[in-house]
Amino acid sequence: MCVKALLGFLFAVALLCQAAAEGAYKFLDEIPIGGEGGWDLVTIDAAARRLYLSHATKVVIVDLTKNEVIGEIGDTPGVHGFIVAPDLERGFSSNGKESKVSVVDLKTLRTISKIETGANPDALVYQPRRDEVYVFNHSGNSATVIDAKATGIVTTIPLDGNPEFAAVDSAAGRVYCNIEDKSEVAVIDTAKREVVARWSLTPGAEPTGMALDAKHHRLFVGCHNKLMAMLDTETGKVVATVPIGTGVDGCAFDDGTQLAFASCGDGTTTIVKEETPQKLTVIQTLKTELRARTIALDPQTHRIYLPTAQFQPTPSPAPGESPGRPMIVPNTLKLLVYGPA
16 A cells, blocks of 8 residues: 555544544433323533423422432423523423413522413524513414513514424524425514514425524524524524435534534434534434434533433334324333533
8 A cells, every 4th residue: 555545544544543532422320200201402500500490380300410310300290392591590481282471480490470372382592682472373474572671571573484493693683583384494583573684495395493603603403304504693594505314303512522412203314514604514313212303411420311212112103094193102212412422
């Protein structure tokens, strides 16, 4: 082998070793949650070392130091998500079945009040610079803006489509939101409280999870046609895509490692390196468990948390009927914990 060829071979091996090291996420723990019913979004308050898991009619709270359940917030029928406003010591849950948001005292875990929203509130985000909560009403095709201090409605923003997940860019004064049925991102100006742009996700389609790299002006969007798209938030253009698994729901981005994650219902989480603001590289396809499709990332430990459960076999449908949804086996809900080796 000539010297040039040998050097090229060694360089390729070095790249592979680097990718393997960066992508060496492995299973670390399993946190039992139990109970009955489904789950949805999971969020982390890293400073408080708490994780919040939306679970049927309640929000379960996990201590990230002890890896155990330490409490719950009740009376949240059909809850989709929960976020915290740490500076106000308040939390907010989106209760899909009653089209309301619960305002919660984080010290006592008691509900202070409830606020009417549009139909089926789903994802929600907190804009700390304005002390406002944006609640995305999936079937209501709108966003309800709430004053987190006064706990009242500021305005309702029409979205012309079904909103999914969202991300806050405080420095830019924007909130970005996936519009699932239009395969686009709606850009909301938080000063004007109105949509100021709509960005196509082509070749991505049916977006769900979203995560933001504010420093490099990049937005990561998980799409149901098995792609993660990276958008430039200054131009609105898709600058890179990578393949991911089937049934994506969640996305996360780690500022410390420049890794992006897409959690998928097929039992995989794709881990991607943002090599440059123009280039994404898949460095690991992490095997998780079926239906582990929502995700939260702890920026302090770089660990990721994915809820899932056991399911009963799906009954055979009657002739001409579509298959029903599989039933969750009671008391099997758990959080899977993965982290760097």
